[in-house]
Amino acid sequence: MTTGISLVRENTESMKPPRAMWVSFPLGRPLGKPGDADFQREVIMAALNLFNRHAGPVLEDFPRDLPDLEADLRMACPVAFPKKHDRSDNWVMRLTREMDLMKPWYELSLRRREGRTLVGVAEQSPSKNIVALGELLDAGDLPRDVKWLKRAVEDLKACYSEAMTAQPGDYDHEAQQVQFWQETVLGEAILALYEQYQRSEDDRLKLIARILAPREAVGAASGPTGEKS
Amino acid sequence: MVRLSDLADYEREHLLAKNTLPLGPAVWVAPDKPLSAMRIALITTAGIHYRGVSAFELTDATFRPIDGNEDAKDLVMSHSSVNFDKSGFAEDVNVVFPLQRFRELEAEGLIGSVAAINYSFMGAGLPPEAYEQGASQVAGLLKQDNVDAVFLTPV
Numbered sequence: 593m594t595t596g597i598s599l600v601r602e603n604t605e606s607m608k609p610p611r612a613m614w615v616s617f618p619l620g621r622p623l624g625k626p627g628d629a630d631f632q633r634e635v636i637m638a639a640l641n642l643f644n645r646h647a648g649p650v651l652e653d654f655p656r657d658l659p660d661l662e663a664d665l666r667m668a669c670p671v672a673f674p675k676k677h678d679r680s681d682n683w684v685m686r687l688t689r690e691m692d693l694m695k696p697w698y699e700l701s702l703r704r705r706e707g708r709t710l711v712g713v714a715e716q717s718p719s720k721n722i723v724a725l726g727e728l729l730d731a732g733d734l735p736r737d738v739k740w741l742k743r744a745v746e747d748l749k750a751c752y753s754e755a756m757t758a759q760p761g762d763y764d765h766e767a768q769q770v771q772f773w774q775e776t777v778l779g780e781a782i783l784a785l786y787e788q789y790q791r792s793e794d795d796r797l798k799l800i801a802r803i804l805a806p807r808e809a810v811g812a813a814s815g816p817t818g819e820k821s
Numbered sequence: 822m823v824r825l826s827d828l829a830d831y832e833r834e835h836l837l838a839k840n841t842l843p844l845g846p847a848v849w850v851a852p853d854k855p856l857s858a859m860r861i862a863l864i865t866t867a868g869i870h871y872r873g874v875s876a877f878e879l880t881d882a883t884f885r886p887i888d889g890n891e892d893a894k895d896l897v898m899s900h901s902s903v904n905f906d907k908s909g910f911a912e913d914v915n916v917v918f919p920l921q922r923f924r925e926l927e928a929e930g931l932i933g934s935v936a937a938i939n940y941s942f943m944g945a946g947l948p949p950e951a952y953e954q955g956a957s958q959v960a961g962l963l964k965q966d967n968v969d970a971v972f973l974t975p976v
Contacts, residue, residue, distance in 0.1 A: 593850045596973025606840035607949070609973075610849055616824060619905035622974045623922075626913035632922050639972065640932070641855055708894045710911045712872040718843050743876060746899065753908050765906045803879060806903045807831055814859060 595642045596620040597635070598651065608649045611642040615654045618765070623660055667761035671697055671767065673775045683781060684726035690777045691722050697755035704760060714743035718751045721776070729781055734788055734797070741785075742803055748778055768793035771810035784812060832904075844949055852970070854933075862936035863887075864959065866944030867910070867917045867976035868900030877901065884955045887939040889920055901945040905976055919975055922942040935946035936968045944975065 595611040598604035599619055604612045613637060616625045635654060635818050642650050669695060676769050681689075702709060709814035710739040714721055721744035728735050735741040752772060773779040825833045852859065868877045870885040876899035877883075887896070893914045898907055910918040916926065920939065926932045940959050942952060 593969040594973055597975060600836050600839070602837060603839050603841075604879055606903065606963045608843040610847075612973075618909075620976055621909040621916050622976065623916045623919050626916045629915070629922065629925075632915055633925070636919055636922055636972070637931075640861075643852050643856060643859075646851070649847065649877070686833045705912070706894065708911070709896050710907060712897050713899045714857070717884065717940065737884070738879065742901070743899065743937050746893060750907065750911065754911055757908060757912070763908070767910050768908065769906070788916060799879075803901050803903060807835070808829070809829070811829070811949055 593643065595639045599640060601651070601653075604651055610648045611639075611645065611650045613639040613652050613654050616657045618658075628709075667757070667759055667763050669771055670759055671746040671756055672679060681712075682726070683724055683729040683777075684745045686777045687722045687726040687781060691719060694752060697758040698751050701753065701754040701758035704758060705754070709754055711747045711754070713750075714740070714747040716744070718748050722748060725781060725785075729784060734792075735785070738800055741800070743782075745782060745804060749782075752776065769806075769809070770812070773805070773812065779809070783809065835904075837879070841949060854931055854969065857930055858933045860934045860936060860967055861923065861932050862963050862966070862968045862971050863918060863923065863939040864942070864971050865918050865974045865976065866941075866942045867898060867974065868943030868945070869896050869898045869910075869918060869941045871895050872897050874916060878942035881943050882951045882955050883942075884959060885941045887918070887920075887941055889924070889935060893918075893920060898908060900911060900943055900976060906924070907949065910976075919972075919974070931933055933969070936963065936966050938962070938966065 594609060595613070597658055598612040599615040599622055599742050601614045602720070604614065615622065615624065615766055625631045634656075638652070642652065673690075673693075706808070711718060714722070725744060725748070731764070749772070753768065756772070773783065786801045786805045789797050791803070792798055868889070869874070871891060872895045873886070874885055877885075880903050883946075896914050896918065897908070897912055917919050918939075920935070923932065923935045927935050940962075942955065948964065
């Protein structure tokens with residue numbers, strides 16, 4: 593017997609699993625709200641109660657949305673990114689300079705979250721991976737080791753995300769994403785790689801672009817290399 | 822919010838393209854015991870695993886066991902999709918994989934027990950049929966653990 597959460601109602605409707613509870617929460621947050629045990633429990637119990645139904649398939653809507661964050665309660669990113677990046681330096685210099693800026697906040701995040709971090713999927717540390725990424729961009733090379741690229745980029749994004757949310761409080765994760773892709777050198781570097789893969793005539797390489805940057809970030813980048821004004 | 826009407830056209834089209842025919846003949850199994858006596862397993866398609874366990878590949882129909890006795894703080898995510906937010910999971914594992922919440926329900930007697938081992942798949946880049954072999958294998962493992970029911974979470 594199964595029950596569970598549905599994030600995209602239309603997909604679940606088409607597949608017709610025996611029992612599902614649709615929630616209106618963002619992708620990536622099927623239980624709704626991090627750190628809110630009572631809210632999570634309410635979602636779980638609503639889905640478990642579907643076991644009391646006598647016939648199916650059952651697809652019910654969870655009756656509550658997530659409350660909107662009050663604008664004045666939203667935490668701001670503690671990292672001050674330079675408004676204008678100095679493009680006269682190479683990628684390695686720009687990326688390592690930014691990483692140095694992030695490190696104290698990432699370390700604060702580790703302390704606040706009692707060691708919890710999503711960094712650790714890649715074999716090398718983010719500090720080493722960001723240099724390797726910069727060297728590839730400076731050389732104009734497309735990374736050949738896709739497994740390394742995927743894991744290195746995931747770790748770097750996690751490191752930045754955790755640093756940018758190092759202080760306790762509620763964050764607007766959509767605003768945080770916009771800031772990452774539009775204000776950081778790392779976001780710019782990943783979008784530059786995205787464009788290189790996307791321009792390839794090899795369909796397999798085009799697929800790699802899709803694991804680097806979300807569609808909104810690519811759509812928001814104004815230039816062919818993701819350059820922002 | 823994942824109301825398709827709230828999303829950009831390209832995002833809506835991408836998600837609607839994942840609609841599929843029902844995954845086989847309709848199956849309905851009614852519980853033969855109350856919730857308070859059920860042994861329940863968690864299964865997610867969020868691509869999570871313990872740090873140090875081999876990460877998921879770009880497309881990957883295999884699964885990873887999640888031992889509920891290990892420290893959930895060491896759970897990481899190697900899902901291939903970049904089109905969802907991972908910061909909630911970084912903040913609180915339970916927002917994706919609510920093992921702690923289920924332990925609490927077990928302690929309060931609202932459910933019978935939590936499975937010894939729970940499971941994680943990585944749901945990206947492959948059609949549902951690709952997961953049939955892994956899903957059958959997990960079903961066998963759950964039977965060995967006397968699991969009555971499964972709670973599924975996507976991401």
